[in-house]
Amino acid sequence: MNKDIQTTELDAQTASATQKAYLAIQRMIVVGEISAGEKLKIGTLTAKLGTGASPVREALSLLTSDQLVERIDHRGFRAAQTSRENFEEILGLRCALEDRALRQSIAAATNEWEERLVLSHHRMVRQPREDVEAFEALHKTFHMTLLDNCGSPILIRYCSQLYDLNIRYRYIAGQTVNYQSRDIGAEHQAILAAAVDRNADLAAERLINHYRQTGAFLNGFFSRMVPVDL
Template sequence: MEVSLHAQEDSTTTHATSLVKRLRMAIMTGELAPGSKLRLDALREKLGLTISRSPLREALSRLGAEGLVLIEDNRGYRVTPVSQENLQEIAKLRVHSESLALREAIAKGDQAWLDGVCQAETTLREIKRSDQATAGRQEAWEHAHRDFHLKLLEGCDMPLLLNHCNTLHDLNDRYRRMFLARNPFDRDVNGEHAAIVAATRERNADLACALLAQHIQRTTQNICRSLTAQSLSAPG
């Protein structure tokens, strides 16, 4: 009986891990709208699931820990609403956390890390991105963009800090993805990335961190303007 119970727990965990990825993407792209209720049976139908509720509950609990889902006592689950206040908090935390990680990476990172950063920036730059891009190409850009930002910090060799930065990046990405779906691309983001990389290669931590902070803050300001203009904030 004990073996059977362990097998059941392992199966639940495996299903939950897969569900976390699917649900996270649905939330980040707005397929599951900000502030919307997440009813288990409705989610199972939407995702075409034939599994029990247990893996779904576990997946939603994990997303709750990431800040993408609200867990309400006796009322179930809800997608975390969007707001300027929430976005600005995320941005401030990103600036502080990523600046610390980048400063540590510049101090400790080896040549292999620097080469990886340069390669990630090149890969990102070579993917054409616009508001007219196909879904596949847009998703390729999103993947490369995330990889670049996280690769930039990896040299810090601080797993807890990196995990924190990853979570904040995902929270910020939800806003940026919704913003990009409704607005033309009018920034030289490639130039901003290249400037950050150049300062990083020169081991100029002050300049690299300042450029990274400006990059994050510029995106935040643009999204805040979009939130105001288009009333994207869902009721809390």
């Protein structure tokens, strides 16, 4: 409806086959429908997505740069591997980049941004947790809104990529597990409050802490699972 608020959404009819394939494959990898290291055969994907080889290849090329897909010349594509090291790398980078982005966002704060932030938080809170994918979409929107006032499109893009890479691990660990022991809602609320107060140090600290806690949890989870990489 309102194109200003959510520019990311695109009409299903207008979207190109490439665009649709991109979103579909990304979702399957992030959610875990396609598992890590799995071979992505063009034939299989064209059949599943009901489209030709060109859009599929193009989508896979785009996902390659998002680090969700690996391309090996003449040997096709495969879903990126997961590993503890990879997870820790993502977490560390995410903390560094989001810290920067959030501080810049707050430094450039406007009423318009503040209102968008409150709104995105409200929408996330209102969304029932049962619909996991719907909640995750709003959760991402909230986190990206925190950053999107930083004035640096490249930084935003990197943060968005890292967010997706990270969330993939959350799906691997299973959705519910983590949220039991923590009050995620309160954490979000606290981050929002600090941002609205334009207290960059506090907001950044809370945000990073939010990530580190999830990170520590997931790390614990990974150490209990298959130690063999791949």
